[in-house]
Amino acid sequence: xxxxxxxxxxxxxxxxxxxxxxxxxxxxxxxxxxxxxxxxxxxxxxxxxxxxxxxxxxxxxxxxxxxxxxxxxxxxxxxxxxxxxxxxxxxxxxxxxxxxxxxxxxxxxxxxxxxxxxxxxxxxxxxxxxxxxxxxxxxxxxxxxxxxxxxxxxxxxxxxxxxxxxxxxxxxxxxxxxxxxxxxxxxxxxxxxxxxxxxxxxxxxxxxxxxxxxxxxxxxxxxxxxxxxxxxxxxxxxxxxxxxxxxxxxxxxxxxxxxxxxxxx
Amino acid sequence: xxxxxxxxxxxxxxxxxxxxxxxxxxxxxxxxxxxxxxxxxxxxxxxxxxxxxxxxxxxxxxxxxxxxxxxxxxxxxxxxxxxxxxxxxxxxxxxxxxxxxxxxxxxxxxxxxxxxxxxxxxxxxxxxxxxxxxxxxxxxxxxxxxxxxxxxxxxxxxxxxxxxxxxxxxxxxxxxxxxxxxxxxxxxxxxxxxxxxxxxxxxxxxxxxxxxxxxxxxxxxxxxxxxxxxxxxxxxxxxxxxxxxxxxxxxxxxxxxxxxxxxxx
Numbered sequence: 001x002x003x004x005x006x007x008x009x010x011x012x013x014x015x016x017x018x019x020x021x022x023x024x025x026x027x028x029x030x031x032x033x034x035x036x037x038x039x040x041x042x043x044x045x046x047x048x049x050x051x052x053x054x055x056x057x058x059x060x061x062x063x064x065x066x067x068x069x070x071x072x073x074x075x076x077x078x079x080x081x082x083x084x085x086x087x088x089x090x091x092x093x094x095x096x097x098x099x100x101x102x103x104x105x106x107x108x109x110x111x112x113x114x115x116x117x118x119x120x121x122x123x124x125x126x127x128x129x130x131x132x133x134x135x136x137x138x139x140x141x142x143x144x145x146x147x148x149x150x151x152x153x154x155x156x157x158x159x160x161x162x163x164x165x166x167x168x169x170x171x172x173x174x175x176x177x178x179x180x181x182x183x184x185x186x187x188x189x190x191x192x193x194x195x196x197x198x199x200x201x202x203x204x205x206x207x208x209x210x211x212x213x214x215x216x217x218x219x220x221x222x223x224x225x226x227x228x229x230x231x232x233x234x235x236x237x238x239x240x241x242x243x244x245x246x247x248x249x250x251x252x253x254x255x256x257x258x259x260x261x262x263x264x265x
Numbered sequence: 266x267x268x269x270x271x272x273x274x275x276x277x278x279x280x281x282x283x284x285x286x287x288x289x290x291x292x293x294x295x296x297x298x299x300x301x302x303x304x305x306x307x308x309x310x311x312x313x314x315x316x317x318x319x320x321x322x323x324x325x326x327x328x329x330x331x332x333x334x335x336x337x338x339x340x341x342x343x344x345x346x347x348x349x350x351x352x353x354x355x356x357x358x359x360x361x362x363x364x365x366x367x368x369x370x371x372x373x374x375x376x377x378x379x380x381x382x383x384x385x386x387x388x389x390x391x392x393x394x395x396x397x398x399x400x401x402x403x404x405x406x407x408x409x410x411x412x413x414x415x416x417x418x419x420x421x422x423x424x425x426x427x428x429x430x431x432x433x434x435x436x437x438x439x440x441x442x443x444x445x446x447x448x449x450x451x452x453x454x455x456x457x458x459x460x461x462x463x464x465x466x467x468x469x470x471x472x473x474x475x476x477x478x479x480x481x482x483x484x485x486x487x488x489x490x491x492x493x494x495x496x497x498x499x500x501x502x503x504x505x506x507x508x509x510x511x512x513x514x515x516x517x518x519x520x521x522x523x524x525x526x527x528x529x530x
Contacts, residue, residue: 047361047363047364048363048364049361091361094359095361096312096314096356096360096391098312098313098390099312099313099387099390099391100390101390102386102387102389102390102396102397102400103386105509105510106378106509106510107378107382107383107386107400107404107433108386108396108397108400108401108404109397109509109510109511110400110404110433110510110511110512111508111509111510111511111512112377112378112433112434112510112512113371113372113377113378113383117372118372118378118383121367121368121372121373122364122367124367125363125364125365125366125367126361126364131367131373132367132373132374135367135372135373135375136373139372139373139375168372168375168377169377169434170509170510171508171509171510171512174508174509175507175508175509178506178507178508179507184506184507185500185501185506185507185508185509186501186502186506186509235450236450236451237451241443241449241450241451242440242443242444242449242450243376243436243439243440243443243450244370244371244374244376244435244436244439244440244450244451245370245371245374245375245376245377245435245436246374246375246376247375247376247377247436252517254519254521254522256519256521256522257519257521257522
């Protein structure tokens with residue numbers, strides 16, 4: 001069923017499309033993997049930096065220690081690039097690692113993108129010439145997996161409870177775990193959970209990078225069917241095409257919120 | 266009014282607190298600006314990199330050109346660090362700028378943190394020893410300002426419509442603008458809007474950095490009162506304390522969604 005408002009929006013969108021049709025064929029920054037053709041000139045022989053296979057658990061331990069020094073984003077980034085720096089020296093040891101401290105709490109405490117994911121995303125882009133499918137795999141895994149699933153060798157406290165975030169966002173990830181574990185969001189136990197989570201994300205990131213090196217990488221976390229259904233109207237090529245993204249939709253949007261006319265999700 | 270579920274949750278939280286009380290006083294990664302004491306050892310004399318005042322409009326133009334090469338996160342980062350690299354050389358020109366390409370579309374198209382904000386957040390942390398208040402100012406401004414508010418000298422198409430994102434997330438920012446402008450999310454016009462937005466964010470970032478250099482920086486975008494009200498129960502020190510973050514709450518949470526027992530927002 002189409003509401004009056006939706007119909008009006010569609011007319012508006014169609015008008016917009018007409019205005020834009022003269023631009024067809026020009027470069028657009030479309031989906032995640034789509035690139036401006038002009039980006040090609042932005043590749044140089046020394047980029048991305050070379051990767052050699054690492055031990056996922058060694059990197060997870062380094063990430064845990066990194067978390068204690070610089071939080072989640074620093075932890076996942078230092079867990080891998082720091083490991084390469086120790087083994088290989090330059091260029092890895094030239095990186096200003098401390099800048100990653102800012103990713104704590106989803107970016108200076110704003111609870112947007114999980115800092116461990118932000119750090120690993122930057123690891124992928126620094127080490128792989130086609131990082132988008134690797135990010136898709138990591139973020140897709142993070143949304144669906146019961147985490148944390150890595151216990152460091154010397155934890156500050158034990159973490160017995162796991163949760164499924166249904167989102168790559170710090171806010172949803174932290175709150176779902178707090179609810180499952182029945183502990184406060186600014187407790188040591190939640191902080192330790194995020195340290196274990198950082199180690200878990202780092203281990204998964206290294207496993208993905210190693211599979212890429214072995215030419216055995218394949219996506220195991222495609223978009224859920226119901227998200228594909230939402231996207232069939234709202235994303236690229238859909239009738240409405242008024243959004244973008246790959247996050248779970250139902251984490252923020254609910255049937256109660258969208259009204260009776262919208263198809264149930 | 267407290268529902269049965271809320272009461273049960275509070276009992277659970279209280280139990281969790283008791284379990285944790287023996288750990289009181291240990292380092293916690295609390296709010297955005299809170300740091301592990303251990304982080305102190307993570308500061309070296311050559312970090313952060315020195316900043317000298319830049320021309321906001323020159324950086325905005327560089328950011329716009331950067332967007333055309335490497336999207337939003339690359340644009341805002343290169344707009345400022347690239348400008349310093351051209352003026353000063355090392356260490357700025359040693360940075361592997363191309364890694365920032367991955368921030369496109371809120372991180373490989375996932376529509377999480379706006380890439381222009383992610384890039385600017387990393388600029389702040391690379392150039393300032395206390396970047397959290399600067400990030401708060403930029404993100405707070407982004408949530409409330411009608412954007413884009415900077416027109417580059419040679420745009421690909423004209424962008425006449427602005428919108429207020431009410432969120433630092435790419436998904437909300439893009440969809441609100443698409444609705445206001447009545448154009449599709451994968452159109453050239455939306456892409457150009459994001460290019461102008463990247464330039465706008467870069468200009469604001471430089472203005473903040475310049476104010477910091479002049480010792481005139483002060484926060485102009487505190488948390489909205491209703492967000493403070495939500496946090497009084499749900500964030501650090503609140504009765505429930507089951508979340509963290511500084512994003513607008515009502516962008517995702519609605520009265521319809523939260524049920525009749527929850528106070529209206």
